[in-house]
Amino acid sequence: MDPARLPGFLLRRGIKAAVVILAIVVCNFFLIHAAPGDPASVIAGQSGAADERYLAQLRTQFGLDRPLLEQLWIYVRGVLSLDLGYSHRQQMGVATLIGQRLPATLLLTGAAFVFAVVGGVTLGALAARRVGTWADTAITVLALTFYATPIFWVGLMLVLLFSVVLGWLPSFGMYTVGADYTGLTAMLDIAKHLILPALTLGLFYLAVYARLTRATMLEVADQDFVKTARAKGVPEGRILRRHILRNAMLPVITFAGIQAGQLIGGSILVETVFAWPGIGRLAFEALLARDYPVLLGVFFCTSAMVVLFNLFTDLLYALVDPRVEVAG
């Protein structure tokens, strides 16, 4: 895209992102109201011993005696000022709770994402280039295997193999408890703890990217402009890099945007299996305690992260594909 058009593009996409975030807040609100029973008791949690004072506080906060639209307005205003509510169980603001747990999740999902994209695209490209050979078959079978395996089970099996049987890697947590490492050793310690969870979360998406890359590369390789390149004597290696791979990356970028939400969703499972102290683990704890303010907060926060990430992939796509501004 023409760099001069970038600000306008960002503005348009920014407005769109804001609309989506607003819609998620509204969606949250209606989820609470759709639930059976009094919204206040839903928020406080049916299973716990919610005291009357807290319920009353919630009723005022949501203005439950007022018209629905006004309640919505109060709720939206609250969320937009980053007031995500209060977790009665944890005795802490939801925003603070999420803020504490966010870095661990970002580290985990980021590592898994990079591993999945780099590994998946490489394997997919390799398979497409050697289509029909044993290497292609091996990669295809491998990708299909990970594609069909439940994430949480992969995690358990990795724990079984690398922690229980081989004893190579730690099976839970983010740090060695009580070791109090500092500096480089602390980072190495975290890295060691990160390997299994990141692998677990990444393998499924690695499979997805490998399959997608292989399929689109084969498709692009059939297109007319590849034949043009061949007709002008471009060497095969260069055709692959400059013509096929670049065009094949477009659907991969699109897909990265679409599955960002799934990656975060998957982190709930992985963090649960590995006791990784991120927002996924937080969500699981909240789920066990039916702590709805935290669950809704996690839902809002992860959605917002996905929207931001989509903004980024949109921008990346626009920078790679000159046709975007025309398509609007």
Place this chain on the structure above:
Amino acid sequence: MRDFWARFSRNRGAVVGLVILVLVMLMAALAPVIFPGTPWDMAAAPFLPPGEMGMLLGSDSLGRDVASGIAHGARVSLMVGAVSTVAALGIGVTLGAIAGYAGGWVDDALMRFTEFFQTIPSFILAILLVAIFSPSIASIVFAIAIVSWPPVARVVRAEFLGLRSREFVQAAECLGKSRIAIMVGDILPNALSPIVVLASLMVATAILLESALSFLGLGDPNLMTWGFLIGSGRSVIRLAWWMSVFPGVAIFLTVLALNLVGEGLSDALNPRLARGRA
């Protein structure tokens, strides 16, 4: 039809997948015969390794037969997979068909709506829905359907959009046929192949989703499921590996089979695209 089978069976993986799928279905159908009684009952001493005391796949911490749990779990998994896929197809095909056929602002609005559902983290939404409406088979099917329809809507919309401008649809318009007759009679039959392929993959995804929900403790408390088995074996994995390994294998094989069948269907229905796999 014979062509279809010829093309389907040319994909050896698809045939293997179909065989596995039929076996899983048989297991689900015959579960009450092979393992009479409920899988919740204590059948032997706890923590028996596979093979001991007639426990083919071992027993769990409460002495329940893991094999029986897997066989009964197959019923739930397949049922949830099928029903939620049908529900998601209902939503997705309807919205996609309307968006693709109507075009214009209707299409715009419906697609923004679909994009919205694709943006929000689907698994977290499913957890929220099941948690808020309290875990039951109905709320699980509902939640899975709600998070899985967007890809259907997009695929159907793209097909309808492409087919709508095809000349045979314009010809149908010129004959004065009604909108419904054109959508159902002329466009939909030509859009079926991708929908069928997608449906087989969606059943697989739904089974994965259901197992993940059960794993987190959001399964129907009255039903034995594969995810529940893995979840309950998790904390004792050092002691009784078989409790988590075998249900996982069951999920893996079923999902793999559905994916393989999906690829076979894709090859058989779109012979044009079936290259590179031959």
Place this chain on the structure above:
Amino acid sequence: MILSIEGLTVALPPGADRRHAIEDISLTVAQGEILCVVGESGSGKSITANAVMGLLPKNLPLRAGRMLLDGIDLRAQSPEAMRQLRGRRMAMIFQEPMTALNPLMKVGDQIGEALSVHGVAERGRVVELLAAVNLPDPAAIARSHPFRLSGGQRQRVMIAMALALEPALLIADEPTTALDVTTQMQILRLIRDIQQRRGTGVLFITHDFGVVAEIADRVAVMQHGRIVEQGLATDILNHPQHPYTQALIRAVPGFPKGGGASVERGPPLLQVSGVEKTYRRGGWFSASTVVRAVHDADFTLTRGETLGLVGESGSGKSTLARCVVRLVTPEKGEILFHGDDLRPLSRAAMKPYRRRVQMIFQDPYASLNPRKKVGEIIAEGPITHGTPRAEAWARAETLLATVRLDPSAMDRFPHEFSGGQRQRIGIARALAMQPELLIADEPVSALDVSVQAEVLALLAEIRTRENLTMLFITHDLRVAAQVCDRIAVMQRGAIVEQGPVGQVFARPAHPYTQQLLDSIPGRAWTPPDLGEVA
């Protein structure tokens, strides 16, 4: 000789309708010569070209023969040596300019790549090359991405790229088929021009005898993978010997001879006035662009006459026709059918008129529902309008005979028929409604020449017998001249000229009409009178 091919044979994969894609092909191209290889689709002409370039797909193996490029035995070359030859000694341009360029790479970079991969420094050559193919503002074009350029401009870029290293041989595979007539003529002149200046040998593949007459020095006619006749262009065009060549040339429509036979004008059947259709593109947030697809396009159709709507792609002729059948709803204007305005009618109110106005479509492969049997395709219109099923079915069978298809076709699916046969089914479907007005949207442009002639003859026959009024849309002036009583010329959404065929051809009043007429390839050539089929 730049290129000489001897006994070239390429196999088809097992299970194809014949064993060899091409068989025993021998031909030569001399320096500075244009050899046209002519044939209908499936004749093997493109495969011949790809074989020379060494670009045959793996499932089409070369079985026999010799190919010499400037004395170099092409079959003896290693893949790397072939790559060196491609682009440097021989180059190729393709049919589809819209897809032949990498969408993500700037045009200049793509031409530059043709130089750099052969070790030639770019140094301003790109802009020079773009200027040499008469592109305006070559420096700006070099910085553009392909999607910014029109089809004609892209084809010029392809030519510039092909000629970058001044190859001895240029292979052009239907390079103008996807282009409009006026652009086609410019590209043909450009190829002729450059080839004469540089002495390049050209292997030009086409299906169009007009193009052959325009550009060829020598001609080779191909049928079913074999060359059936080869010789000087003038000989083949005027004295074809082989029956197949004769059949092809007989099918080329001639020009109207008379000076405009005036048609008796009766009461108007259709009056279109003040119709406007505008398309807006762009989303909720982005700036929208406005395309005026149809405006200032008034015309009147008299009962029994055929009006040709002629224009290039994007001229609005198809949109205008679709306005009449309400596949497109115009914003303004009147569409009077027997005096009733069709434009404001609702879907339900339009229904009775659907019987009376029917349409025939361009693409015989897209216009029939692939999932329905032919009988149902023909009968479903009348059934929709309340004809009892048995009656509609019986009539469909009669109609199949009318369009000269076997009644057994009723129970078969469209894919079992050839392009020409499908177009007949489409005609039968329209006739089943017993319409008064028939709109034919490029009904023969997707068909091979010989099939074209049959379908046109069928249309003419039915038209006379049923006293049909017809609106005939075409981009092909030769076809228009053969079929129509009057023609209306459209340009950028407006009718710029209309009148009796003879008059418009003989004395075009509008400069655009003149330009269109001048762009008919091979205008100077009058197809010889070969008499009726023996």
